[in-house]
Amino acid sequence: MPFRDSWPLLGGLLFIIGFGAGLPLVAMVGLGTMALGVTSRWWSNHLFDRLELRRSLAERRVFIDEPVELEVRLVNRKPLPLPWFEWRLALGEHLRAAGERLAASAVPGLHYLVRRGAIGWYAVERWTFTLTAARRGYHQLGPASIRSSDILGAWPARTEDTELDHLVVYPRVYRLPDLGLPAERPFGDARGGERIFEDPLRIAGLREFRPGDPLRRIDWKATARAGDLRSRVYEPSATRQLYVLLNIDTLEHAWEGYLSDELERLVSVAASVIAWAAGARYAVGLLANGAYPDADRPIRLPPSRSRDQLVRLLEALAVVQPLTMGDLAGAIRREMGRIEAGSTLIAVAALVPAPLAEALARLAAEGHRVHLLATTDRAARADIPGVTVERVAAAFQPAEALA
Structure with missing residues (x-):
C-alpha cells in the first residue's frame, strides 16, 4: 500500500495513542492528519464529477491550408475546484495549430495540443486555436484526456474522453488551363442534334x-x-453526364507500395475536372478503385446534379487512400450497364494496365466519349482505340490553385 494511502490510518493511530496517553497535542495532530487524508482522498475521487472538456470546430470541411477555428472549453459545474489540471487533445499528424508547439505522441499519426492551469468551482475556461492542414484527408481530432489532483497533490487522477471528431480537408482544385487543358470545351464540343442523351x-x-x-x-x-x-x-435528356474514373494505382504491383506525390496529382486532377463539370452544369459522378475510411465499400457516386453532389464528390476524393479495392477495370466492368448512353467519361490515371485499356476501349465502342487524362509520360503513351489521351501538367503550383 502506498504511503499516501496510509495517511488516514496513521492519523487515526496517532489520535488513539494521544488520547489514550493523555497527550492532547499528539491527538490533535493525529486527528488533523486523519481529516486531511480523508478529505484529500474524497476530493480526488470527485475531481471529474460534472467536469466536461468540450470542443467545437467552426467548419467541418476546408481546403488545404485554409484556417479553421477550434474552440476548447473546460466546464466545471460543481462546488469543488481543480487546484491544477492538464488536458491533452490528440490531433492528426497533418494538422497544425498556429503558434502552438504540439507534444509528441506514442500513438503513430497523432500529436497533442496541451494546456495546463487551474479552474475554480462553477467556472468555465475557454481557448481558441487556429488549425490548418497541409494535406488533404480525413483528419482526426480526439481522443482527449484530463489530469488533475487534490489540493495536496497526493492523489493525482486521470480521465479519458474517447469522443472523436474529424476535419475533412479537400484536395487542391486547379483551373483547367493550369493543367494544360483548354478553359472552353476541354473535352470537345457537346454533340447537338443527335438523340444521344x-x-x-x-x-x-x-x-x-x-x-x-x-x-x-x-x-x-x-x-x-x-x-x-x-x-x-x-x-x-437536357442533362449531360460526366463520369470521372479514377485509377489510384501508381505502381504496377501493390507490394511495391505507392508514390505519394503521384497519388496527390491524380486526386487533384480528378477534383479539378469535377469542379469544372459541376460549374458547367453537368451531372457529375465518380468511380474509383478505393474505399471510404473504415468501410469495406468502393468509392462510387453515380452522376447527379443535386445541390450537394459537388460536396459529396470532394469529400470522397479527400478520403482517397493508397489502399485499393481491386483494379479500376473491374469496377468499370461492373458499372457498364448503369452508365447512361452518350456520357462523357474522363479517366484519370498515372498507370494504364492492359485490363484498364481494354475497359476504356469498350466504353468508347459503346458510343461514350472517353478521354484519358494522363499524369505521367508512361500513361500518356497508351494507345487506346476511340480514346483521346491528353497529358496534364505534372508540376502543380500551389499558388495557382483555387481553394
Missing part, C-alpha cells in the same frame, strides 16, 4: 423493334396489341 422517364413514342435494341426498350403492351415487337423512343 435520352431520358427513360420521358417517352416520345413507339417504333418497330430494330436489331440491337436492348430488351428494356421494348414496350410489351404495345407489342401485344400490334403483334410485332415495338420499341420505345425517348425524349432527349
